[in-house]
Amino acid sequence: MLKPAAIVGQVILYGAFAAVIGTFATWPKYQQIPSDVALIKLSISHLGERECRKRTPEELAKMPPNMRAPLDCPRERSDIRLEMDLDGEPIFRTVLHPTGLYKDGVSTVYKRFEVAAGSHRLTVRMDDNLDKPGFDYVKDEQITLAPAQVMVVDFNPDRGGLFFK
Amino acid sequence: MSFHTALRNGASSVFLRIEEALDVPFGGTDNPLRHLGAIGLYLLWIIVGTGLYLYAVLDTGIDAVYQSIGYLSLEQWYLGGVLRSLHRYAADGFMLVMMLHLFREWCYGRYHGFRLYSWMTGIPLIWLAYAAGIGGYWIVWDQLAQLSAIATAELLDWLPIFSEPSARNFMSPDSISDRFFTMLVFIHIGVPLLLILGLWAHVHRISHVDYLPSRRAMVATLAILIGLALLKPALSNPPANLATVPGALDFDWFLLFLHPLTDVSSPALVWSLLFGVTALLFALPLLPHPRPQPAAVVDPANCTGCDRCLADCPYAAIAMTQHSSRPGFRLAVVDADLCAGCGICAGSCPSSTPFRRREALVTGIDMPQQPVNALREQLEAALARLEGRTRIIIFACTRGAEAGPLAAVDTAVIGLICAGMLPPAFVEYALRGGADGVLVATCRSGGCEFRLGDLWTSQRLLGQREPHLRRTVPPSRLQLLAASAHDDRTLAEVLAEFRTRLEALPVASDRLPPYLRSASHHA
Ligand code: HEM
Ligand code: SF4
Ligand code: SF4
Numbered sequence: 001m002l003k004p005a006a007i008v009g010q011v012i013l014y015g016a017f018a019a020v021i022g023t024f025a026t027w028p029k030y031q032q033i034p035s036d037v038a039l040i041k042l043s044i045s046h047l048g049e050r051e052c053r054k055r056t057p058e059e060l061a062k063m064p065p066n067m068r069a070p071l072d073c074p075r076e077r078s079d080i081r082l083e084m085d086l087d088g089e090p091i092f093r094t095v096l097h098p099t100g101l102y103k104d105g106v107s108t109v110y111k112r113f114e115v116a117a118g119s120h121r122l123t124v125r126m127d128d129n130l131d132k133p134g135f136d137y138v139k140d141e142q143i144t145l146a147p148a149q150v151m152v153v154d155f156n157p158d159r160g161g162l163f164f165k
Numbered sequence: 166m167s168f169h170t171a172l173r174n175g176a177s178s179v180f181l182r183i184e185e186a187l188d189v190p191f192g193g194t195d196n197p198l199r200h201l202g203a204i205g206l207y208l209l210w211i212i213v214g215t216g217l218y219l220y221a222v223l224d225t226g227i228d229a230v231y232q233s234i235g236y237l238s239l240e241q242w243y244l245g246g247v248l249r250s251l252h253r254y255a256a257d258g259f260m261l262v263m264m265l266h267l268f269r270e271w272c273y274g275r276y277h278g279f280r281l282y283s284w285m286t287g288i289p290l291i292w293l294a295y296a297a298g299i300g301g302y303w304i305v306w307d308q309l310a311q312l313s314a315i316a317t318a319e320l321l322d323w324l325p326i327f328s329e330p331s332a333r334n335f336m337s338p339d340s341i342s343d344r345f346f347t348m349l350v351f352i353h354i355g356v357p358l359l360l361i362l363g364l365w366a367h368v369h370r371i372s373h374v375d376y377l378p379s380r381r382a383m384v385a386t387l388a389i390l391i392g393l394a395l396l397k398p399a400l401s402n403p404p405a406n407l408a409t410v411p412g413a414l415d416f417d418w419f420l421l422f423l424h425p426l427t428d429v430s431s432p433a434l435v436w437s438l439l440f441g442v443t444a445l446l447f448a449l450p451l452l453p454h455p456r457p458q459p460a461a462v463v464d465p466a467n468c469t470g471c472d473r474c475l476a477d478c479p480y481a482a483i484a485m486t487q488h489s490s491r492p493g494f495r496l497a498v499v500d501a502d503l504c505a506g507c508g509i510c511a512g513s514c515p516s517s518t519p520f521r522r523r524e525a526l527v528t529g530i531d532m533p534q535q536p537v538n539a540l541r542e543q544l545e546a547a548l549a550r551l552e553g554r555t556r557i558i559i560f561a562c563t564r565g566a567e568a569g570p571l572a573a574v575d576t577a578v579i580g581l582i583c584a585g586m587l588p589p590a591f592v593e594y595a596l597r598g599g600a601d602g603v604l605v606a607t608c609r610s611g612g613c614e615f616r617l618g619d620l621w622t623s624q625r626l627l628g629q630r631e632p633h634l635r636r637t638v639p640p641s642r643l644q645l646l647a648a649s650a651h652d653d654r655t656l657a658e659v660l661a662e663f664r665t666r667l668e669a670l671p672v673a674s675d676r677l678p679p680y681l682r683s684a685s686h687h688a
Contacts, residue, residue, distance in 0.1 A: 009190025010385065017197075018389040021257045021419075022397045030416035030425055032312055039410050043333050099328050110322065110330035148410045152336050165337070 038117045038145035040086075042124075044155045045108040048078035048098055049129035075104040078129045082109060084153070085123040095130075117147040124153055124162050137161040169452060177272035184269075185609070185649060193610025193619075193647070194379045200611065201266035203375040206364070207383055208259040211390070213357070215252040218245070220354070223304075227346045231306050231404045238400055250394030256298050257419040258390070263294060277450040278457045279480055279505045286367040288446045293363055297356040298420040303349050307402040308411035309421075311335070316424040323432035338407045370503060372481040373617060458506025458582070459533040461499045467516045468529035470495030473631055474510035477585070479616040483510060483530075497530055507615035508532045508586025512625070515632055517588035519544070522682055528588075535582055544591065545682075547577035548598040555667045557660070558595045560587050561606040564614050566648035566656040568606060576660070584608070585618030589625045589634040596642055597680035602667045604644040606656060612649055619647055639675035642667070 002010075033039065052073040060068045077098040084092040091113060099105035122143050125135040137155070139162035145151060155162050166174075184198040191197070197204055222245060224233040237245030267287065270276065276284040299317060303310045318332035334340055368374045377383065402414045416425075427435045461474075465488065474497050475483045482503035488494035497510075510530045511517055517528040519541045526538040547558060553575030561568035562584040572578045581587055584607035592603045605626060607619035623645055624630035634643070644663040648656045 006190040006192075010195075013187070013190065013197075014385050014389045017258070018254075018393045021254050021261065022393045024418040025254060025257050025399070026397075026415035026417065028416070029413040031411075031413040032316075032424075032428060033410045035412060037410075041336065043330070043336055045329055045333065105328065108329050108333070110319075110332050148412065150408055150410055154336070 033114055033148070036117050036147050037114050038147060038149040038151065040113045040115055040122070040145075040151050040153060042082075042084060042092065042109060042111045042113070042153045044082070044126070044153070045106050046080060046126075046128060046155050047106050048080050048096075050074055050077055051129075051131055075102045077104055077107070078131065080107045081125075081127040081130060081135075083123075083125040083135075084113075085121075086113075086115065087121050088123075115145060117145050117149070119144045122153075122164065126155065126162060139163065167452070173272060173274060176268075177274070180269060180272045181649075181651070184612075185651060188609060193612065195382045196611060197378070197382060198265070198269070200375055200378045200382065201262050201269060202368075203378045204382065204386065205259055205262045205266060206376055207378055207386065208255045208262060209357075209361070209364075211255040211387070212252055212259065213361075215248040215255070216354075216357075218248050219252060220350070225346060225350060226343050227306060227341050230304060230346065231401065234305055235401055238398055242398060246398050247391060247394045250397075250399040251390050252301075253399040253417075254390050254393050256301065257417065258386075260294065260298065260419045263291065267291070271449070274454065277452075277454045279482070279503055281450050282370050283367060284450065285447065286363065286369075288443060290360060290363050290367060292443075293356055293360040295420070295423075297353065297360060299423075300349065300353045300356060302417065302421065304346075304353055305401050306346070306405045308405055309402045309414050309416065311405035311407065312411045312414065313421055313424060316427060320423070320427055320432050320435065323436060335407055341407065370481055371616070372479060375616075460501035460504035460506055461508070461510050461530050461532055463497050463499060463530050464527055465489060465496055467527050468496050469515070470497070471515060473513040473515065474530050477509050477513040477617070477621055479507065479509060479618075480505050499530070505615050506532065506534070506582065507618060508535065508582045509615060509618055509621060511537055512586040512588050512621070513632060514588070518590040518632075519588070519594040520590060520680065520682070532582060532586065535586070537588065540579070540581075540591070541594075543579055544595055545598065547579065548595065548600060551575055551577055551599070555601040555664050556599060557602045557604060557664065557667075558600045559604045559606065559660070560584065560591070561604075561656075562608055562613075562618065565606055565608045565650060566646075566652040567650070568656060570653075571657060571660055583613065583615050583618040584622040585613070585615065587622065589632055592626065592634055592643055593638050593677065594680070596638065597677045599679070602642045602644065602663055604646060604660060604663055606646045606648050609647045609649045609652070612647075623647075637677065639677075641670060641675060 050073055052071040055070060055072050060070070079098070080096040082092070082094050082096060083090065092111065094109065096107035096109055097103070098107050120143055121140070123138070123140040126137040127135045129136065141164060143151065143164060152165050153162065154165065184196065187196045187198055193199055222233070222237070223230055234249065237249050270284065270287070299313060303314050315332060315335045318330070318335060321327070322330040322332055334345070378386070400415070402411070423435060461482070468488070470485060470488060472485065475485055480503050482500050482505070483497050484500065485495045486498050488496040511528060511532050514529040517537045519526060526541050528537045531537055544558065551574070555575060557576045559568050559571060559576065559578045561578060561580055563580040563582065565584070568578045568580070584605060587605065592605070595603050605622060607622050608614070610619055613619045621630060625632060626634045626643065626645055628634060628636060644659065646656060646659050
């Protein structure tokens with residue numbers, strides 16, 4: 001039989017074990033981002049352009065009939081240049097490289113920015129063909145961010161290129 | 166002494182002190198620190214059992230699941246809510262116990278030689294346990310799940326695994342599908358299954374595995390977890406909403422501490438830490454450490470194939486084959502890679518009895534570093550030397566309390582690799598050879614370096630295990646003591662009491678008839 005002192009000791013120690021578990025299973029609370037801050041997530045996945053050359057009629061004539069594609073396209077995709085400004089200040093500049101062994105895959109970026117809630121001017125520029133000068137896509141808009149809001153900057157050619165949501 | 170050795174020695178002496186302090190209220194059998202692996206397994210069974218219930222009743226679907234878990238906690242609190250809380254708290258406890266177990270094995274230097282396999286197979290279990298636990302929090306699909314899922318994806322994206330950032334899967338509420346949820350459940354069942362498989366491998370090379378803690382420890386553990394579940398039920402945070410950032414959340418620091426750590430440092434640092442610590446754990450056995458003890462050696466001529474060594478070896482190092490020279494008989498064989506060199510087998514072999522008349526005692530299975538024959542010679546020399554009113558022989562494990570200083574004209578001390586290597590017949594042999602009493606000192610219960618030495622010794626001497634001490638040996642002349650390296654004082658006190666008791670016995674009341682193997686041999 002256990003002595004009373006041993007029972008008391010065991011109860012205290014088992015209790016301490018439970019208390020440690022019960023406490024640190026929920027406490028202290030954790031808040032990742034202050035409550036007056038919003039998040040802008042830049043998340044784009046896009047195939048860069050490639051420079052195709054029109055084949056001349058002579059070239060085409062030399063090819064077997066079933067392979068006479070009018071355009072000669074390389075596999076390799078262009079890098080993508082991306083810029084993001086907040087309230088006129090540059091906050092992000094990058095050049096994305098295509099994935100894949102032959103550089104024929106999509107280029108992707110995922111990045112988040114903590115921004116004070118409120119009204120901001122957000123400008124995003126994207127150039128998906130570095131052989132041609134200038135940005136092919138620009139989105140420049142006054143946005144209002146609620147506290148804790150997550151706003152996504154994405155790209156979809158079917159939705160007119162860059163968009164905020 | 167290297168920095169690591171100094172650190173380990175410091176840590177082990179602190180840990181051992183705490184472990185021994187817990188012996189006071191718990192005793193060795195119930196002491197949780199002495200059975201951390203078993204408590205871990207027990208908690209795992211609680212997790213599996215409660216998990217099966219949750220799996221059976223939860224609506225699987227990304228919207229439905231939050232509601233149905235909430236229903237368990239709020240409406241069906243007395244059953245589903247308690248089981249949910251048990252599932253969570255047992256998981257937290259499992260992490261705590263696993264880390265303590267890891268720390269303890271490291272402290273005591275149990276990561277090389279015959280333990281290499283247990284150590285190496287233990288390390289991947291940590292990753293599996295965290296993967297299972299973190300995944301579990303996602304299933305609730307509350308804001309904590311959202312935070313953890315995104316933070317984990319961002320952390321994984323730092324590694325060159327995915328061609329597209331996996332965090333892109335969590336951009337907006339409509340990007341999460343029921344399929345994602347099905348995958349989650351699949352992972353949260355699959356990873357624990359892998360963990361169980363890994364655990365099976367982890368204990369594969371030891372025998373008589375401590376699969377479950379004592380009944381009392383199990384009841385108490387379950388009781389406090391249920392108490393915790395009732396006092397402080399596990400609840401969800403507000404539902405996930407990928408369009409907003411979670412606010413201040415109730416946070417599980419046992420399972421999810423990596424997220425805050427990443428936030429205050431960086432993915433690069435966290436991965437370096439995780440891979441660094443893992444590599445260190447794997448590399449630990451490469452550090453210089455004591456030479457392995459010589460392995461047990463079988464002598465076919467003296468092995469009858471009785472299986473006792475097979476039954477008693479703590480490290481599954483013994484197997485039986487056909488006897489080479491005796492048809493129809495079996496023969497023990499030792500796998501030297503697994504052998505701890507503890508001598509427990511020599512203590513179990515019926516051929517180890519000192520009463521055999523042969524000049525040299527050759528037993529079935531023996532230790533090159535302390536053969537049974539040498540033990541008998543040591544004992545016979547001591548018996549011939551001892552004088553005084555009460556002559557006592559002490560057989561003591563050299564890892565336990567320091568018995569050497571107790572040697573005197575009337576007291577002889579014979580140190581053993583492990584108390585388990587003492588063939589019980591040696592006690593009778595000592596008494597019939599002139600000793601008035603025999604004291605056998607093992608380590609504390611549950612504190613044997615070789616896991617089972619203290620248990621087998623006491624069971625053999627109390628007649629509960631083969632080979633047993635013959636019942637004709639008067640119990641009054643045998644003193645068993647479980648004493649650790651910190652218990653020198655206790656050993657001295659118990660010896661003094663034992664002597665007083667022996668002196669109080671009526672003269673020759675219970676003496677065994679003297680036995681002299683061959684008077685000529687030590688005349
Ligand atoms: C996932 C949780 C774990 C559980 C449930 C567990 C369970 C166990 C059990 C039941 C034993 C047998 C104890 C005995 O019968 O004496 C054991 C032994 C052992 N474990 Fe674990 N283990 C876990 C993780 C680990 C980890 C992470 C390590 C270290 C990397 C580790 C290292 C060892 C060693 C070295 C032994 C051998 C002890 C000896 O030979 O005396 N274990 N474990
Ligand atoms: S010495 Fe110990 S580990 Fe080796 S075979 Fe004998 S009982 Fe097993
Ligand atoms: S205990 Fe001795 S006799 Fe029995 S199998 Fe082992 S070595 Fe052989």
